[in-house]
Amino acid sequence: MISAENLPILVIIIPLISAIITPLVGRIHRSIGWLVALLATSLSFAYSLALIRSVMENGPISYWLGGWEPPWGIEYVVTPFNGFVLCVVSFITIVITLYARKSIEQDVSESKIPFFYSLYLLFFTGLMGIVITGDIFNLYVFIEISALSGYALVAMGRERDALIASYNYLILGTIGASFIVLGIGYLYMVTGTLNMADLSARLPELYDSTTVRSAFAFFMVGLSLKLALFPFHIWLPNVYTHSPSTVSALMAATSTKVSAYVLLRLMFTVYRPEFVLTVVPVTKILLILAALAIIIGSVIALAQTNIKRMLAYSSVGQIGYIILGASIANQTSMTGSLMHIFNHALMKGSLFMVVGAMVYRTGIVNIEDMRGMGKKMPFAMAAFTIGALSMIGFPFTVGFVSKWYLAVGALKADMWYFIPIILLSSLLTAVYFWRIVEAIYFREKSEKLAGLPSEPAEAPFGMTATTLFLSLLCIVFGIAAFIPTKVAAAAAKLLLGG
Amino acid sequence: MKEHIVIRTVSRLLIPFIQLFALYVIAHGDISPGGGFQGGVIIGASVILYVISFGMEDGRRRVSESISDFMNSAGVFLFAGIGVLCILAGGAYLEYTAFAGKAAHGEHAEHALHLASHLGIYGIEIGVGITVAAVMMTIFFETARHEDD
Numbered sequence: 001m002i003s004a005e006n007l008p009i010l011v012i013i014i015p016l017i018s019a020i021i022t023p024l025v026g027r028i029h030r031s032i033g034w035l036v037a038l039l040a041t042s043l044s045f046a047y048s049l050a051l052i053r054s055v056m057e058n059g060p061i062s063y064w065l066g067g068w069e070p071p072w073g074i075e076y077v078v079t080p081f082n083g084f085v086l087c088v089v090s091f092i093t094i095v096i097t098l099y100a101r102k103s104i105e106q107d108v109s110e111s112k113i114p115f116f117y118s119l120y121l122l123f124f125t126g127l128m129g130i131v132i133t134g135d136i137f138n139l140y141v142f143i144e145i146s147a148l149s150g151y152a153l154v155a156m157g158r159e160r161d162a163l164i165a166s167y168n169y170l171i172l173g174t175i176g177a178s179f180i181v182l183g184i185g186y187l188y189m190v191t192g193t194l195n196m197a198d199l200s201a202r203l204p205e206l207y208d209s210t211t212v213r214s215a216f217a218f219f220m221v222g223l224s225l226k227l228a229l230f231p232f233h234i235w236l237p238n239v240y241t242h243s244p245s246t247v248s249a250l251m252a253a254t255s256t257k258v259s260a261y262v263l264l265r266l267m268f269t270v271y272r273p274e275f276v277l278t279v280v281p282v283t284k285i286l287l288i289l290a291a292l293a294i295i296i297g298s299v300i301a302l303a304q305t306n307i308k309r310m311l312a313y314s315s316v317g318q319i320g321y322i323i324l325g326a327s328i329a330n331q332t333s334m335t336g337s338l339m340h341i342f343n344h345a346l347m348k349g350s351l352f353m354v355v356g357a358m359v360y361r362t363g364i365v366n367i368e369d370m371r372g373m374g375k376k377m378p379f380a381m382a383a384f385t386i387g388a389l390s391m392i393g394f395p396f397t398v399g400f401v402s403k404w405y406l407a408v409g410a411l412k413a414d415m416w417y418f419i420p421i422i423l424l425s426s427l428l429t430a431v432y433f434w435r436i437v438e439a440i441y442f443r444e445k446s447e448k449l450a451g452l453p454s455e456p457a458e459a460p461f462g463m464t465a466t467t468l469f470l471s472l473l474c475i476v477f478g479i480a481a482f483i484p485t486k487v488a489a490a491a492a493k494l495l496l497g498g
Numbered sequence: 499m500k501e502h503i504v505i506r507t508v509s510r511l512l513i514p515f516i517q518l519f520a521l522y523v524i525a526h527g528d529i530s531p532g533g534g535f536q537g538g539v540i541i542g543a544s545v546i547l548y549v550i551s552f553g554m555e556d557g558r559r560r561v562s563e564s565i566s567d568f569m570n571s572a573g574v575f576l577f578a579g580i581g582v583l584c585i586l587a588g589g590a591y592l593e594y595t596a597f598a599g600k601a602a603h604g605e606h607a608e609h610a611l612h613l614a615s616h617l618g619i620y621g622i623e624i625g626v627g628i629t630v631a632a633v634m635m636t637i638f639f640e641t642a643r644h645e646d647d
Contacts (some may be wrong), residue, residue, distance in 0.1 A: 009581075009591040017578050020571045027564075066584075067593035 008063035008076040011047045015040045019121035026114020033117035034101050045090035052083035071195035077134035081491035085131045085261045088342045092253045099466040100246040107244035122149040127258045137194045147173045154243040165238035172235045179222030186215035227259040230293035233316045240312035245356025253349035257341045260322045268495040283327040293320030298428035318344045325406045333409025334492035343398035350470035351387040357459035372445030383471035388433035390474040393426045397478040509551040516544040524627045528619040534626025542634025566632045573629025580621045594618025
C-alpha cells in the first residue's frame with residue numbers, strides 16, 4: 001500500500017490528478033470542484049508537514065521517480081529549506097481555497113467555475129513541483145505549468161483589463177521562462193547533467209567557463225522577471241489589480257515567493273555561495289536592485305488610488321526585502337529573508353483577502369471610497385489593520401520579526417547603510433497604510449458607502465473567518481516567532497553551505 | 499467545402515487509414531520512433547480533416563464537446579493513474595517493473611520485468627495519445643468557431 005517513502009510524489013500527484021478530474025466532476029454539481037480542491041490542498045499540506053517533520057529528525061529525503069537512480073532519473077529532494085517552503089505554500093493555499101468558494105461565485109461566471117478550480121489546482125501543483133524537484137529541467141516544466149495556468153487564472157477576471165494584464169504577463173513570463181531554459185541548456189551543454197546535486201558537484205571546476213557564466217546571467221534575468229524584482233516588475237501591478245480577488249491573494253502569497261525560492265536554490269545550491277559572492281559578484285547588483293525595489297516600490301505605492309494596485313506596489317517593495325536578505329548572505333540575514341517569504345505570504349495574503357471581501361460586499365476598490373468602512377465591515381477592517389501594522393513592522397507582528405533579522409544581518413555584515421533604507425521604507429509603509437486605517441475609522445462615510453444600507457454587513461462567513469485567521473496568525477507568529485525561525489535558521493545554514 | 503465531391507470522397511476514403519496509421523504509431527511508440535504524442539496528433543489531424551471537408555456541425559456531431567472534454571482529462575488521468583498503480587504495486591511512482599510482482603524473483607524474472615515495463619509504457623503512450631488528440635481537436639474547434647455563437 002501507499003507507504004511513507006512515497007510522500008514526496010504524493011504531494012504533487014494528488015493535486016495533479018484532482019486538477020484533471022475537477023472539470024469532469026464539476027459537470028455533476030458545481031460545488032464538487034471546490035470540495036475536490038479543498039481535499040487535494042489539505043492532503044498536500046498534511047503530507048508536507050509529515051515530510052518536514054521527518055526531514056528535521058532524520059535528514060534530507062531523496063525520491064527517485066520510476067525507480068531510476070539520479071543523475072539519470074528525475075529526483076525529488078526534501079531538505080529543511082524546501083520543506084519549509086512546501087508547508088508555507090500548501091498552508092496558504094488551503095486558507096485561500098476556503099476563502100475562494102463564495103468569492104469565486106461572484107468573480108467568475110458560473111459555467112467556468114469547474115475550470116477555475118482545475119486551473120487553480122494545476123497552478124498549485126506547479127508551485128509545489130517547483131519547490132520539491134531536484135532536477136533542473138523538471139523545475140522548468142513545473143515553472144511552465146504554474147505560469148500557464150496562472151495566465152489563464154488572471155484572464156478569468158470579469159473586467160476587460162484582466163485580458164490585457166494576462167497578455168502582458170504571458171509575454172513577459174514567457175520571455176523569463178525562455179531565459180531560464182536557455183540557462184538550463186547551457187549548463188547541460190557543458191556538464192551533461194540535469195540533476196541539481198550533480199550539477200553543483202560538477203560546476204566548481206567550470207566556474208571560469210563563459211558558458212557557465214552566461215547560463216548564470218540567463219537564470220538571473222529570467223528569474224528576476226518571474227519574481228517581479230525591480231525593474232522587471234511592470235507586469236505585476238496590473239495582474240494583481242485586475243485578476244479575481246482569490247487569484248490576487250493566491251499569487252501575492254505564493255507565486256512570487258516560489259520564484260524567490262528558485263532564485264535562492266539556483267544561487268546557493270546549484271551554483272555555490274562562493275560563486276555568487278566572489279567569482280561573479282552578482283549579489284552586489286542584487287543588493288542595489290533590492291534597495292531600489294524597497295524604496296521605489298514604497299514610493300509608488302504611496303501615489304496609488306486603487307487599493308489593489310497599492311498592495312501590488314507594496315509587494316514589489318517586499319520582494320526587495322527577500323532579495324536583500326539573501327544577497328547580504330550571512331546566517332542572520334538569510335534567516336530573515338526566508339522568514340520574510342513566510343511572513344509576507346501571511347500579511348499580503350490576508351490584505352488581499354480583506355480587499356476581496358470588501359469588493360464582494362460593496363464593490364469598492366478606491367481608497368477614497370473606503371472612508372468610514374470600519375463601521376460597515378468591522379471584522380474585515382480589523383484584519384486589515386493587523387495586516388497593515390504587520391507590513392509596517394510593528395513589534396509583536398511577523399513583519400517586525402523578519403525586518404529585525406534583516407537589520408541585524410546587515411549590521412553583522414558591516415552594511416549599516418541598509419538600516420536607514422529599511423527604516424525609511426517602514427516609514428513610507430506606515431504613511432501609505434496609515435492614511436487608509438485613518439480613513440476607515442476616523443472619517444465620515446464616503447458618498448459611495450453612504451449610498452449603501454448603513455448596518456454592518458460582513459462578507460460571507462467563510463471569507464471573513466479565513467481572512468481573520470490569517471491576520472491573527474500574523475500576530476501569533478510575531479510572538480511565537482521561534483517556531484518558523486527554527487526551520488528557517490536550519491534552511492539558511494544549509495543554503496550557505498554550513 | 500461541402501460541395502466539393504472530390505475532397506469529400508477522398509477524405510472519407512483516407513480518414514480510416516489515417517486513424518489506423520495513428521494507432522500503429524502509438525502502439526509501436528515504445529520500441530520505435532513515434533509514440534503517444536505523434537499518434538495523438540495524427541488522430542487529431544484526421545478529425546480536423548473531417549471538419550474541413552464536412553463542416554463544423556457534422557464534425558461536432560461526430561466528436562461532441564463533452565466527448566473531447568472527457569478525452570482531455572481521461573488521457574492525463576490514465577498516465578497519472580498508471581503511476582499511482584505502480585505505487586500501489588509497491589514501487590516508486592511510474593516504476594513499471596513493480597507490476598511484475600512476485601514474478602520479478604521467479605525463474606523468468608527478466609522476461610517478467612521486461613513485459614511489465616512494456617505494458618506500463620504502453621499504457622502511458624495510450625494516455626498521451628488520447629489527450630493530445632483531444633487537445634488538437636479542442637484547439638481547432640475553438641479557433642474555428644465564429645465569435646457570435
